[in-house]
Amino acid sequence: MDTTVDLDMFAAQVERPDDAARRAAEQRWQELEQPRGGLGRLEELGNWLASVQGASPVRPVTAPKVLLFAGDHGIAELGVSRLPATGGTARRVHAVLDGTAPVARLARRYGAGVRVVDVAVDAPLEEFPEDVTAHRVRRGSGRIDRMDAISREEAAAAFAVGTALADEEAELGTDLVLLGDLGVGSTTVAAVLIGALCGTDAAAVCGRGSGIDDQVWMVKCAAIRDSLRRARPVLGDQLALLSATGGADFAAITGFLLQAAVRRLPVVLDGVVSAACALVAQRVAFRAPEWWRAAVLTGEPALAKAYDRLTLTPLHEQDTRMGEGVGSALALPLLQAASDTLAEELFEPALPSTPRRPRPLPTAAELLGKL
Ligand SMILES: Cc1cc2ncn([C@H]3O[C@H](COP(=O)(O)O)[C@@H](O)[C@H]3O)c2cc1C
Numbered sequence: 001m002d003t004t005v006d007l008d009m010f011a012a013q014v015e016r017p018d019d020a021a022r023r024a025a026e027q028r029w030q031e032l033e034q035p036r037g038g039l040g041r042l043e044e045l046g047n048w049l050a051s052v053q054g055a056s057p058v059r060p061v062t063a064p065k066v067l068l069f070a071g072d073h074g075i076a077e078l079g080v081s082r083l084p085a086t087g088g089t090a091r092r093v094h095a096v097l098d099g100t101a102p103v104a105r106l107a108r109r110y111g112a113g114v115r116v117v118d119v120a121v122d123a124p125l126e127e128f129p130e131d132v133t134a135h136r137v138r139r140g141s142g143r144i145d146r147m148d149a150i151s152r153e154e155a156a157a158a159f160a161v162g163t164a165l166a167d168e169e170a171e172l173g174t175d176l177v178l179l180g181d182l183g184v185g186s187t188t189v190a191a192v193l194i195g196a197l198c199g200t201d202a203a204a205v206c207g208r209g210s211g212i213d214d215q216v217w218m219v220k221c222a223a224i225r226d227s228l229r230r231a232r233p234v235l236g237d238q239l240a241l242l243s244a245t246g247g248a249d250f251a252a253i254t255g256f257l258l259q260a261a262v263r264r265l266p267v268v269l270d271g272v273v274s275a276a277c278a279l280v281a282q283r284v285a286f287r288a289p290e291w292w293r294a295a296v297l298t299g300e301p302a303l304a305k306a307y308d309r310l311t312l313t314p315l316h317e318q319d320t321r322m323g324e325g326v327g328s329a330l331a332l333p334l335l336q337a338a339s340d341t342l343a344e345e346l347f348e349p350a351l352p353s354t355p356r357r358p359r360p361l362p363t364a365a366e367l368l369g370k371l
């Protein structure tokens, strides 16, 4: 993709989800034997799944995938995170790859695939498997309070990485994407994008991220304030915005979200990073948010503002505060529940049944016999 990439093309290519399928799903809930509204918010979720699948009865979600975009951020040099600026992101990538990160365990439990995409991790390529690094556009980014995160060429290349991944996942038959991100300093960058796009000042979007104290919060707030000055002049040009105060991972996620909407691939957003990219994508194609659902509020003030603007309501209230796709993975059972109860075909779990272990605890008969 060259630097004259025409984002406006997406405005025309992103269609609305299927209204007729949504209406058929609404009707189907009424035909199923249950009290009106008996399944609560699952009903709206099932209607949404029918509309994005363009099918009623809806199909059970059988090929969900957790897709994690990883990148480092120059702004982390200022110490705005509790995680180390050097090596912190690479460590998190390793934790996902070796299966010890919470999201890897959740994905295993819920039967979802996991894919990590290194777009801009600042570590040697040999550290990760080839399939993870195949998408690296660069290492890290510039300090956005003083300089551009990445060049316009790199923003275009990263955006193209994201669009290509959406095509790939659509062709693989993935039927739901649980989006996530890994990156030390990423909540600072996300706050700048959301603050710029929602027209707020730094203090209104500056959060605690990975768990910073008051003193670090002041440093982070000043960094967001200075970066907002750099973001405002380029608000009308989304690629320029991603290049000035975003980063390669943010550009890739934005490209992914837009092309996923074109391919009618539904996506669950995670924390502030995916929400910031969703806002940028909404600027490009105003219908795109209809293809997404919000997972959870992570406590970042910018996130609530972004979801307000996107008119999305979080699916659960587990108060998870860590990004990495944990919030969106936790939303998966709700989506599975909605599609399982509304579908015609039954979902057949592939899992072998676990043999029951003998329990050493007394049975009621034993207890009563002893009385
Ligand atoms: C132990 C630990 C593990 C984490 N894994 C992800 N994050 C979270 O922290 C980072 C963003 O916050 P910030 O902008 O403050 O750097 C991301 O990597 C996010 O996923 C973590 C945070 C901690 C403390």
Ligand SMILES: O=C(O)c1cccnc1
Pocket (backbone or CB within 6 Å): 187, 208, 209, 210, 211, 270, 271, 272, 273, 298, 300, 303, 321, 322, 323, 324
């Ligand atoms: O909103 C997020 O993505 C988030 C919040 C806290 C810590 N890390 C990430």
